Amino acid sequence: MSAFLEREQNAVKRLTKTVREHHEMKHEKLNNKRNFALLNNNRTDDWFVNETELEFPPDIKSLLSKGPKFALPIEHEKLPLIKYIADGEEIVQTIKEKEKQEAARTAFSLMVKEHRAMKYINATDRAILNTTQRTYKFLKQHDDILILTSDKGNKTVAMKKIDYDHRMMDILSDLNTYRILRKDPTTRLQTKNNNLVDKLHKMGVISKIEKNRMTTTTAISPRIYGLPKIHKEGTPLRPICSSIGSPSYGLCKYIIQILRNITLDSKYNIKNTTEFKQRINNTYICNDEQLISFDVVSLFPSIPTDLALDTIRKKWTKIQEYTKIPKALFMEIVKFCIQENRYFTYKDQTFIQLKGMPMGSPASPVIADIVMENLLDTTMDKLTRPPRLLTKYVDDIFSIIHQDDIDKTLDTLNSFDRNIKFTMELEDNGKLAYLDSLVIRRGNELKLKWYRKPTASGRIINFNSKHPKTMIINTARSCIQRMLNISDKIYHKETKMEIINILKDNDFPDNVIRTLFKKHKSTIDKTKNEKHIYRSLMYQNYRKDYHIRIVMTKIE
Numbered sequence: 001m002s003a004f005l006e007r008e009q010n011a012v013k014r015l016t017k018t019v020r021e022h023h024e025m026k027h028e029k030l031n032n033k034r035n036f037a038l039l040n041n042n043r044t045d046d047w048f049v050n051e052t053e054l055e056f057p058p059d060i061k062s063l064l065s066k067g068p069k070f071a072l073p074i075e076h077e078k079l080p081l082i083k084y085i086a087d088g089e090e091i092v093q094t095i096k097e098k099e100k101q102e103a104a105r106t107a108f109s110l111m112v113k114e115h116r117a118m119k120y121i122n123a124t125d126r127a128i129l130n131t132t133q134r135t136y137k138f139l140k141q142h143d144d145i146l147i148l149t150s151d152k153g154n155k156t157v158a159m160k161k162i163d164y165d166h167r168m169m170d171i172l173s174d175l176n177t178y179r180i181l182r183k184d185p186t187t188r189l190q191t192k193n194n195n196l197v198d199k200l201h202k203m204g205v206i207s208k209i210e211k212n213r214m215t216t217t218t219a220i221s222p223r224i225y226g227l228p229k230i231h232k233e234g235t236p237l238r239p240i241c242s243s244i245g246s247p248s249y250g251l252c253k254y255i256i257q258i259l260r261n262i263t264l265d266s267k268y269n270i271k272n273t274t275e276f277k278q279r280i281n282n283t284y285i286c287n288d289e290q291l292i293s294f295d296v297v298s299l300f301p302s303i304p305t306d307l308a309l310d311t312i313r314k315k316w317t318k319i320q321e322y323t324k325i326p327k328a329l330f331m332e333i334v335k336f337c338i339q340e341n342r343y344f345t346y347k348d349q350t351f352i353q354l355k356g357m358p359m360g361s362p363a364s365p366v367i368a369d370i371v372m373e374n375l376l377d378t379t380m381d382k383l384t385r386p387p388r389l390l391t392k393y394v395d396d397i398f399s400i401i402h403q404d405d406i407d408k409t410l411d412t413l414n415s416f417d418r419n420i421k422f423t424m425e426l427e428d429n430g431k432l433a434y435l436d437s438l439v440i441r442r443g444n445e446l447k448l449k450w451y452r453k454p455t456a457s458g459r460i461i462n463f464n465s466k467h468p469k470t471m472i473i474n475t476a477r478s479c480i481q482r483m484l485n486i487s488d489k490i491y492h493k494e495t496k497m498e499i500i501n502i503l504k505d506n507d508f509p510d511n512v513i514r515t516l517f518k519k520h521k522s523t524i525d526k527t528k529n530e531k532h533i534y535r536s537l538m539y540q541n542y543r544k545d546y547h548i549r550i551v552m553t554k555i556e
Helices: 002-039 058-064 081-092 098-117 123-141 161-172 186-202 208-214 249-263 273-280 305-314 327-338 363-382 403-414 469-486 489-505 510-528
Strands: 048-050 145-149 156-160 178-181 223-228 237-242 289-296 343-346 349-353 389-393 396-402 422-426 431-434 437-442 445-450 530-541 544-555
Touching: 048 058, 058 123, 081 098, 145 161, 145 223, 156 161, 161 223, 161 237, 186 208, 186 249, 186 327, 208 249, 223 343, 249 327, 249 363, 273 389, 273 437, 273 445, 273 469, 289 403, 289 431, 305 327, 305 363, 327 363, 363 389, 363 403, 396 403, 396 431, 403 422, 445 469, 445 489, 469 489, 469 510, 489 510
Parallel strands: 048 156
Antiparallel strands: 145 156, 178 349, 223 237, 289 396, 289 422, 343 349, 389 396, 431 437, 437 445, 530 544
């Protein structure tokens, strides 16, 4: 009898276990289905690029595709309140003005109270939290996978660690560009940096505060990492170097504030696409002219440091207007920043870059711009018929050139220095992409339309991200304003449809999208209705009287 009861109990246990496992599996499937339905809008599948053989669950793939800037919700009971308040107060203390500091502290305390008052979270946030837990667990089980951001396009890339390491070592094994150092030079360079800073302070060039800011006692070596080039076959990596905290970082940031003055009055430079539009406004183009863009191949590694130093030396007459540093010491500092600090670490090995400007140094973009300015001045003087219009953004050049001078212009640019090589792109069917615009020929006129490159994802701050809602809305409003400002009115209808698609991809509800466009229209109408009234006022300034004309804006 006891044996029979034992068998019955075992059977009941097995049945109970089977039913429980079945229910758990069913619950997990339903939960995953719900999470996926809430997280995925079936429009952003290409935001996640899988370079592995591993199959990612749909809900995990959807969450990862939202990118590293997607802010996750925090459950009420798991909020680290003490740390949260301490971090908030630390940020508030950085505000110098007392009134603004108090306003920020009040706003922060209201945020804390609002979060503590929340007892329940909505279905979307619950789905995000559930999927986040599954994602942590999934990536922990597959710890040989790296989650990266693409070099271009702002997409999420999954890659095996071993493939990533092989591709990085393929880059660093180029003996013409990199060499392994036996000893890390950080301590030596830190000492030299501090000596140069001390010398500037003793000469009275910098203040005590500036000296403390540039002096370093805990410098670290620059770190190199790679971003996948998903737009190229084989997905190679673009090497990126972070120099934050390196020995010369503070000194470089100081010196570039002086060097920036060289190109302030540049006749080529543009800050953004809006300024580019202003530059080409009312520009005509003849039938025998072409729209051309030029681009430098690997700008920073292509510029020899000797060329950079020689170019700065030639500009000294202009530089000395902005600094009291003697020429010899100034050139020594620049050389220290761009020649002696071209090293970095990868996987406990220290490498030195043998040629070109140092990657990741704050000095490299500014000095590269000075060299490019000199290059254009030199080469344009050599041309018998230079481009009628030429603009430059870093190393991207837009120009209108007579069709007979295209090859000659390219050859002249490439003759400036054997290390700096340009590629060229011609207009196609009267259209040429430049920055985030499409320049279009309409007869002898040029029109502009906002342009999204085929590799671009269109990913912005997601509507469901836990950033402050004002930040999310203002980001969307800025996108609408920028895209419509870039496009000429004849392309506004097309541009609006593209904007709507981008906002929907980022989970913006239809009613929010409609409100955003209404606010944009009301802002435009408000600007149109502004009237400028001019008044002449007398200004007394001790010895002399000045008449100044001011603009008073009256909004009716």
